Amino acid sequence: MAMYSFRPRGVCSQEMHVEIDDGGVIRELQVIGGCSGNLQGISALVKGMTAKEAVARLRGIRCGMRESSCPDQLARGLEQILAQAQE
Numbered sequence: 001m002a003m004y005s006f007r008p009r010g011v012c013s014q015e016m017h018v019e020i021d022d023g024g025v026i027r028e029l030q031v032i033g034g035c036s037g038n039l040q041g042i043s044a045l046v047k048g049m050t051a052k053e054a055v056a057r058l059r060g061i062r063c064g065m066r067e068s069s070c071p072d073q074l075a076r077g078l079e080q081i082l083a084q085a086q087e
Contacts, residue, residue, distance in 0.1 A: 001027060004081050008073035010066060013039060016077055024050045024082075034070050042071055051078045 001021045008016060013034030019027045029043040046054045055075045063069035068076075 003028075004077070006077040006080070008068075008070060008077070010068050011063060011070050011073050013070045013073065016074060018051075018074075018078070018081070020051055020081065024052060026051055026054060029074070031070065031074075039070060042074070046074070051082055055079055055082070 001019055003017060003019045005015060005017045007014065011034065013031045015032040017028075017030040017032075019029075021027050026046050026049055029046055031039040031043065046058075049057075055078050058071040058075040059079075060075075061069045061071045063072075
């Protein structure tokens, strides 16, 4: 298992910490800042999901008029993690 941290851009949350096991499954997600209840819900929903599936489900979600959202920023962070893992 490995823990990754990244800073979302253009959204209310300030930092995301995600733990992914060797099979690519999300085991833990902690989000600093943002809408507490919504982000706790997202964290609970992605636990046990593969990072690839989370990206497919969350990528492109917008928050109001913003170009992105906390779920979209999580997907983008996971994409970077997956890309680094393949290098």
